[in-house]
Amino acid sequence: MVQFSSAQLDLAFAALSDGTRRGVLEQLGGADASISDLADQFCMTLTGMKKHVGILEDAGLVETAKIGRVRICRLGPQRLADVSTWLERYRQMWEARFAQLDDVLNELQLQETNHARRSTR
Amino acid sequence: MHADRRGDTSSGTTIERTSDRELVVTRSFRAPRHLVFRAWSEAELFKRWWVPKSAPITLVSCEMDVRTGGSYTLVFSHPAAPEPMAFFGRYVEVVPPSRIVWTNEEAGEAGQITTVTFEEQDGLTRAVMHDLYPSKEALDAALASGSTNWNDETFEQLDAVLAEA
Numbered sequence: 213m214v215q216f217s218s219a220q221l222d223l224a225f226a227a228l229s230d231g232t233r234r235g236v237l238e239q240l241g242g243a244d245a246s247i248s249d250l251a252d253q254f255c256m257t258l259t260g261m262k263k264h265v266g267i268l269e270d271a272g273l274v275e276t277a278k279i280g281r282v283r284i285c286r287l288g289p290q291r292l293a294d295v296s297t298w299l300e301r302y303r304q305m306w307e308a309r310f311a312q313l314d315d316v317l318n319e320l321q322l323q324e325t326n327h328a329r330r331s332t333r
Numbered sequence: 334m335h336a337d338r339r340g341d342t343s344s345g346t347t348i349e350r351t352s353d354r355e356l357v358v359t360r361s362f363r364a365p366r367h368l369v370f371r372a373w374s375e376a377e378l379f380k381r382w383w384v385p386k387s388a389p390i391t392l393v394s395c396e397m398d399v400r401t402g403g404s405y406t407l408v409f410s411h412p413a414a415p416e417p418m419a420f421f422g423r424y425v426e427v428v429p430p431s432r433i434v435w436t437n438e439e440a441g442e443a444g445q446i447t448t449v450t451f452e453e454q455d456g457l458t459r460a461v462m463h464d465l466y467p468s469k470e471a472l473d474a475a476l477a478s479g480s481t482n483w484n485d486e487t488f489e490q491l492d493a494v495l496a497e498a
Contacts (some may be wrong), residue, residue, distance in 0.1 A: 271337040308385035317364035
């Protein structure tokens with residue numbers, strides 16, 4: 213796994229804290245897009261979208277290249293994967309725990325039901 | 334996709350970093366709240382689910398005095414660790430059957446405060462687990478290290494098991 217400096221992490225987490233920027237990353241995960249395409253899709257001014265893309269770019273989550281008169285955005289090198297992998301791993305650990313908790317709860321409910329049946333007899 | 338026997342379409346675990354210092358895990362359970370609370374507060378029940386079976390970790394001992402001001406100590410062993418690892422802290426607030434707040438003190442004063450709340454609605458109990466870290470760096474580090482007491486290797490094994498499931 214790529215090691216991050218804490219400054220890089222700051223930027224990545226700050227970039228990911230915003231819903232529009234996460235949406236932009238999702239879009240770019242499907243296909244590259246120009247800043248004006250993205251601005252249209254998110255019903256936002258060009259200036260507003262430029263700002264969001266700039267933050268994503270600083271964090272290394274997105275890279276841009278000027279092709280003719282259009283600035284095209286695409287996902288940056290694998291960084292999002294790393295940041296989200298940590299959260300996903302953490303989530304999987306909890307999901308594994310909780311699946312076991314489901315079993316415990318099923319058993320407790322069964323005990324309670326049986327107990328209630330016995331005591332009404 | 335196969336139908337789950339519990340039909341728990343709404344019970345997926347979600348995780349969200351809600352701020353620099355906060356992480357929130359949520360999950361719904363098809364069980365009444367008092368039972369969910371019991372499973373979190375009685376050591377005999379707790380130790381049956383806290384460690385994923387797929388993790389190469391054994392819960393050696395589990396002592397929990399779940400009341401406000403009480404304390405807990407969980408001791409784990411791991412094949413790669415020469416000594417058992419103890420995790421401990423205090424219960425800052427316990428309100429059965431809806432809320433447990435505890436400290437995590439094994440790392441000294443830099444531990445997070447964990448608050449879990451249980452809300453019941455229509456036969457479902459929603460557990461919300463909120464971790465408040467002392468600093469942004471502490472949460473970054475926890476996430477980057479695979480978090481809590483789990484290392485990359487553990488997760489790789491867990492991934493493998495989950496992929497087979």
